[in-house]
Amino acid sequence: MSDSVRNTSASDEAVGRVISRLRTRVALLSELDAVTRRRTAAIADERLDAIARLGEARQGIVERLLATSIDLEAAAREAAGSASPEAMRLVGEATTLLAGIEEADRHDEAILRATGERVRQEIEQVSRADRAGRAYRGPAGGGFGGTVTRTSLGDSRTERTG
Numbered sequence: 001m002s003d004s005v006r007n008t009s010a011s012d013e014a015v016g017r018v019i020s021r022l023r024t025r026v027a028l029l030s031e032l033d034a035v036t037r038r039r040t041a042a043i044a045d046e047r048l049d050a051i052a053r054l055g056e057a058r059q060g061i062v063e064r065l066l067a068t069s070i071d072l073e074a075a076a077r078e079a080a081g082s083a084s085p086e087a088m089r090l091v092g093e094a095t096t097l098l099a100g101i102e103e104a105d106r107h108d109e110a111i112l113r114a115t116g117e118r119v120r121q122e123i124e125q126v127s128r129a130d131r132a133g134r135a136y137r138g139p140a141g142g143g144f145g146g147t148v149t150r151t152s153l154g155d156s157r158t159e160r161t162g
């Protein structure tokens with residue numbers, strides 16, 4: 001077998017590995033995109049239990065993506081210089097999916113931040129109302145906590161609190 005045929009065969013195998021890895025990557029990104037869309041809906045509905053579960057599911061997918069990245073990089077080095085239309089199509093698809101996921105993440109993060117701020121303000125209002133109620137009841141819990149002094153001068157009465 002000539003060197004040229006051997007190099008072409010090795011190159012074809014390397015391109016085949018790249019395409020296989022890219023298909024895996026696109027499948028994982030599609031899965032991540034679907035989970036991201038479900039998380040966005042859960043955030044909109046403020047379903048905290050679902051948000052937590054979907055966060056864990058996303059983490060598992062991201063870990064699988066990271067694990068396949070090393071293999072993809074190695075295969076891409078072997079296939080360097082080969083221009084496969086299928087590989088280029090898959091790279092484009094992966095890039096589009098990733099851009100959509102990143103945009104959804106930015107949107108979801110902004111919503112979560114705003115929701116967290118709203119909840120913080122509501123808790124602060126409840127806390128202020130609670131402090132005001134305790135101040136009104138006083139240490140014994142029986143109404144205004146100041147002292148009352150009563151004096152009587154003829155027909156007029158004066159009450160001083162303080």
